[in-house]
Amino acid sequence: MQSDGPIPRLEETPGGCCGGGSAPGLPLERATDLSESLQVLGHPIRLQILDILARRGGEVCVCDLEAALPVKQPTVSHHLRILREAGLVGAERRGQWAHYYVCPDALSAVETEIRAWFQSVG
């Protein structure tokens, strides 16, 4: 990596060209954590699912979601699972229907996370 070059040089500023060393204000761990939240939201179907669930204050069954979305039922279930595993929605089986609802706490936790990042950047 640096042993084969015939020019050892002397390293001045660690950055090398334009200023101070780059202290990682955002540790990789926190960046990864936040990016995972953003990725869960980063799909149009999942945004629409959350929108529908929120717009109906109550619970919505999968068949209704399927009817409102441009994807087939397995795909709806797939996205619901992702949202569920992220804690953003919950489900309750009632009869043969599964009723989904948003988890406002988790959602506002993500909102807080995102807002804090924007504040630290902007």
Place this chain on the structure above:
Amino acid sequence: MQSDGPIPRLEETPGGCCGGGSAPGLPLERATDLSESLQVLGHPIRLQILDILARRGGEVCVCDLEAALPVKQPTVSHHLRILREAGLVGAERRGQWAHYYVCPDALSAVETEIRAWFQSVG
């Protein structure tokens, strides 16, 4: 969908099982647009890049970013291109160095977009 069955019935709700028809409060187009913004932010390296650029108010050259990030130079350039194409950062070539900086307007536009969505959902 409703013309061949001999039983029009009273269940005219498209959903069929648990309530009202699902009006798509979020049109797919807007959901896609927002999800693209979220996806740009949904990567730890890109979050760290934006963080570094913001933390140093001024401009940062690629070699400094490379030194501060756990990826190689082509990967840094790759993520910078994505951020540039999203309008979140700008670049200025000075000598042989490329200096990058955040575009606060674009960033706060995304923030507004995201915040508006959270408001419509939460």
Place this chain on the structure above:
DNA sequence: ACCACGTATTGACATTCATCGATATTGCGC
């Protein structure tokens, strides 16, 4: 002109993701 350096791009590769048909699972009514 040449060479060294910083950056961008290309090409290949591996990994992850989204989608859907097919199938399994579960609960309800008969």
Place this chain on the structure above:
DNA sequence: GCGCAATATCGATGAATGTCAATACGTGGT
């Protein structure tokens, strides 16, 4: 029990993504 309806899971497939070595490009120094 049997069959049907709603949902979940499996498996395959194609697309998108992230990473890096190699290479190309552009600039400055000698």
